[in-house]
Amino acid sequence: MRRTEVRFGIPLLAILAVLAAGCGTERAADTAGDGGSSRAAARTPSTPVDFPCPGESPAPTPTSSVPAADSSSPSATPPVDHYAENHGFMVPIPLHGERRCAGLAAADRIEAALEPLRERGDFAPESTRGALTGLGYSAGKVQSYQNGPTGVSFLVDARPLCLEGTMNSGGTKVDAFAGYPDHTGCDRPSGGH
Template sequence: MIRTTGVRLGMLPMAVLAMLAAGCGTHRPGDNAGADGPSRTAAATPSTPVDFPCPGESPTPTPPTTADTSGPAAPPTDHYAENHGFMVPFPLHGQHRCDGLAAVGRVEGALEPLRKRGDFSPESTRDALTGLGYSAGNVQSYQNGPTGVSFLIDAFPLCVEGTMSRDVTQADAFGGYPDHPGCDRPTGGH
């Protein structure tokens, strides 16, 4: 005979906990339940971080870049944006934004001589970036076509990624990804 009394007793607290977590009340938005009772203050909403001009920047900072703003205002019905939100990097604000802009300037300045010489090897790129003081273990560089290199610097919470090609050296700073430590782009959902 198999005894399941211990399992049954363990399930009762789990069921009670599940009911409490789900909420058992009958109050719905718009109901007048509790209208005669004391009023509640509105819940605090998170404030938008304040950006200020960074050294070398014009007094009116450029608005932060957002995901494609030309798309429809309604959320997609297939939940693509919701399901892929873990792959959207956090923007930098305040002093972190200034630190990111400074890091981007240093990175582009260090890689520009390589671009002008036509040196698009991942090794040269990595050497130039570690020459800025970044740890070799935190710098990744990859060949990106015959005349291009992609790179990522993981100085979390500051991340810098970019490309260098025959025409231009571009870098961008961001603050990591949701549900994922570090600066490399996550490949799985949450």
């Protein structure tokens, strides 16, 4: 009889030890906001969060006067755009959340730094490069080149931000993005997968 009691007692003690250790006592909601991992968060795909950045007013929600197509009809499915599909590697990855705000702030700084050059009509790539390195960007990460007789284009690799733009007599335009799919640099890839 003694041997039977020991045989049943060991598994029972193991089960009690596991329960006493606290397995299963933490819920996913307990750690979701404190930086810890959450099983519920791991299962749910994240959607990028965009919010108004400092100095930016909220964008109005676009409205469409075109009625939504009935998704049950076969003609409602748009044709597959193979060109877009095959050239998707050349589409910049957009910034979201805090990185988007950092990108907008960097673009504003660049525009402000280049404005005196634009007002003087100085569209020399060397001048543009000097203004950008003057903002603290590494000379090895700044490219600038002539864009027509009165314009200059530039690219700054400030990863995780990429900043690309043009300056001419009409103004300065700077776009911030997060790079390209299947490519490690900020420069536009010439070939994809």
